[in-house]
Amino acid sequence: MAQPSGSPSNYDGSQRHPTGELRLARDVLTFHIAEEEYGIGIEHIREIIKHRLVTEVPRVPGFVAGIIAVRGQVMPVLDLRQRLRMRAASLSAKSRILIVSRPAASNENVSEEERERFGLVVDRVNEVVRIHEVDIEPPTVLSGKESDFVEGIGRIRAEVDESARREARFGPGMITTEPQRIIILLDLVKVLSFEVMRSGRMF
Numbered sequence: 001m002a003q004p005s006g007s008p009s010n011y012d013g014s015q016r017h018p019t020g021e022l023r024l025a026r027d028v029l030t031f032h033i034a035e036e037e038y039g040i041g042i043e044h045i046r047e048i049i050k051h052r053l054v055t056e057v058p059r060v061p062g063f064v065a066g067i068i069a070v071r072g073q074v075m076p077v078l079d080l081r082q083r084l085r086m087r088a089a090s091l092s093a094k095s096r097i098l099i100v101s102r103p104a105a106s107n108e109n110v111s112e113e114e115r116e117r118f119g120l121v122v123d124r125v126n127e128v129v130r131i132h133e134v135d136i137e138p139p140t141v142l143s144g145k146e147s148d149f150v151e152g153i154g155r156i157r158a159e160v161d162e163s164a165r166r167e168a169r170f171g172p173g174m175i176t177t178e179p180q181r182i183i184i185l186l187d188l189v190k191v192l193s194f195e196v197m198r199s200g201r202m203f
Contacts, residue, residue, distance in 0.1 A: 024133055028154065030126040030183055031098070033081055034089070037126065039154060039183045046099040046117065048125055051091055061194060068119055070099055077119035083191060084149055094124035102192050118192055129156060131183065139184075151187040155180045 028039035047070075054066035054077045063082035067074055077097060082088055101115040131154040139150040157180055 025130050026133070027128055027130050028183065028185065029098070029128050031096070031122040032124050032126065033084065033122055034086060037181070037183050038080075038122075039129070039131075039185050040098070040100065040188055042128055044100045044103060044188055046101055049097050049099065049119075051095040051097055051121065054119075065121060068097070070117070070119070073117055075099070075117040075119055077121060078191070080120045080122055080191075083120075089123070091121075092123070095121060096125045097121055098125070100188065100192075103189050116192075120191075129183070131156060131185075136185065149187055149190045151185045154183040154185050156183065157181075 027042045029042050029045050030037055030039045032038070049070065052068060054068050056066040057064070060076075063079050065077045065079045067076055069075075079088065098120040100118050100120060101112060102118065104110055104115060135155045136152040137155070139147050139153055
């Protein structure tokens with residue numbers, strides 16, 4: 001299996017962008033899978049398309065829905081629910097396919113246009129938000145199966161009326177008296193790291 005590249009993220013407000021630039025915040029495309037909100041850095045998002053018919057291919061992992069062609073480029077489509085080891089669900093009118101590029105390894109000298117593309121099926125797309133690095137925590141609070149693919153937990157203070165400030169659940173298994181929007185940041189390298197077949201076995 002392909003191994004994730006790069007060093008782990010720092011959670012002290014001083015993470016480095018893949019270009020080597022020191023950054024204090026990141027812009028993230030947010031989307032929903034089941035009841036939770038997830039995010040991927042917009043630098044990896046190429047476009048968002050409505051769900052379309054995919055061509056099934058044999059002998060692939062269950063989370064690979066098939067392949068599609070986008071602007072003449074053929075790419076695999078992953079059902080993100082199943083990739084995160086969640087129960088499969090029917091598609092809806094809000095379902096979308098995120099076209100993403102595989103993050104470059106630190107020793108790769110490949111242009112953005114040359115990187116491998118993938119489609120990720122999500123339940124619905126929300127918006128782009130900016131999350132400060134100091135508001136991102138390690139995914140140690142997660143215990144679900146999808147935690148293997150999580151880079152961190154981003155917190156954005158929710159703008160609500162004082163009358164609505166009461167104890168409530170925000171995010172997976174978290175209780176807080178301060179209204180916050182919890183965004184689960186996915187590690188795209190791990191999500192996209194898999195092999196279809198080796199000696200008749202799937203990994």
